[in-house]
Amino acid sequence: MGGKDVRAVIDSSHAEIYAQVRETYLAHHRGETINPNSYFLRFPDKPDARIIALPALVRGSPSVAGLKWIGSFPDNIEHNVPRASAVLILNDFATGYPFACIEASQISAARTAASAVLGAELLQGARHADKVAVIGAGVISRTILEFFRGLGWDIGEVAVHDRVEDYARRWARRADESGYQGTVCATLPAAVEGADVVVLATTTAEPYLTDTGLLAPGQNVLNVSLRDLGPQLVLGSHNILDDVEHCLTARTSPHLAELECGHRRFIDGTLAQLMLGEVTLTRDKPRIFSPFGLGVLDIAVGLSVLRTGLEAGTPLAVPDFFAEVSRW
Numbered sequence: 376m377g378g379k380d381v382r383a384v385i386d387s388s389h390a391e392i393y394a395q396v397r398e399t400y401l402a403h404h405r406g407e408t409i410n411p412n413s414y415f416l417r418f419p420d421k422p423d424a425r426i427i428a429l430p431a432l433v434r435g436s437p438s439v440a441g442l443k444w445i446g447s448f449p450d451n452i453e454h455n456v457p458r459a460s461a462v463l464i465l466n467d468f469a470t471g472y473p474f475a476c477i478e479a480s481q482i483s484a485a486r487t488a489a490s491a492v493l494g495a496e497l498l499q500g501a502r503h504a505d506k507v508a509v510i511g512a513g514v515i516s517r518t519i520l521e522f523f524r525g526l527g528w529d530i531g532e533v534a535v536h537d538r539v540e541d542y543a544r545r546w547a548r549r550a551d552e553s554g555y556q557g558t559v560c561a562t563l564p565a566a567v568e569g570a571d572v573v574v575l576a577t578t579t580a581e582p583y584l585t586d587t588g589l590l591a592p593g594q595n596v597l598n599v600s601l602r603d604l605g606p607q608l609v610l611g612s613h614n615i616l617d618d619v620e621h622c623l624t625a626r627t628s629p630h631l632a633e634l635e636c637g638h639r640r641f642i643d644g645t646l647a648q649l650m651l652g653e654v655t656l657t658r659d660k661p662r663i664f665s666p667f668g669l670g671v672l673d674i675a676v677g678l679s680v681l682r683t684g685l686e687a688g689t690p691l692a693v694p695d696f697f698a699e700v701s702r703w
Contacts, residue, residue, distance in 0.1 A: 389525025
């Protein structure tokens with residue numbers, strides 16, 4: 376299933392994808408998924424680039440396994456090429472045979488955006504924010520904006536900051552076209568100041584936000600890019616993760632915080648626990664949601680997109696893809 380067809384389904388299915396992501400988090404919490412560690416293929420001559428394999432299984436009727444293979448090449452941005460490209464393979468759990476290959480950069484962005492907006496709603500307590508700050512004017516933050524709009528969020532101002540001012544201007548223009556008031560902020564602190572929700576969606580590989588006074592008590596931070604925040608900012612905040620074991624790997628901000636303090640007591644719980652009321656947060660500190668990005672979300676959203684596409688007749692069948700379908 377090609378990217379344009381995938382995009383068409385996503386554009387008309389924000390609420391359905393959001394619900395699918397929410398239910399998949401709960402299923403993961405109940406132990407109804409298998410989500411091994413991601414595998415990172417790295418390159419000595421391209422230290423910023425990586426290709427990641429995310430295998431997973433979502434149990435259900437039927438159960439479906441699969442693999443997202445996603446490349447992240449930040450230097451692409453310098454050539455006006457998206458950072459990420461991906462494919463998703465879905466496998467029949469009864470036989471192990473793959474039955475679908477789907478362009479997945481759109482799926483990856485959509486499941487990331489739905490996860491972020493779900494976190495924002497749970498932390499904020501409503502689909503309303505006087506001000507949302509966006510740090511990093513790229514595809515991921517743009518998709519998060521689309522999900523805010525698609526899910527009917529009432530937002531007074533969307534303040535965007537990017538190291539490349541032209542990207543920020545383009546992003547703010549997209550916000551205006553979406554019906555929000557987009558403003559460009561020359562500095563990151565100006566964008567963050569007074570924001571109810573802060574979206575961190577950059578391509579940074581190492582923490583650069585180290586000022587412990589940057590975030591205000593009660594401010595809700597979507598740590599989507601995972602590596603912007605220094606350990607002390609994490610340790611001075613409430614912390615919600617999507618999956619503790621997965622998020623405390625690969626030198627994410629929470630992982631660096633664990634390495635610095637030697638324990639995990641700074642973690643309040645998971646997003647599923649927050650949904651279920653097993654965790655409550657006060658407003659005496661910033662509240663950070665760090666979603667590592669689970670492969671089970673890609674499988675669930677990809678399967679949902681495929682089913683919608685099949686109803687519309689858009690996926691292309693490949694006759695005789697397997698040379699043999701019987702042993703003798």
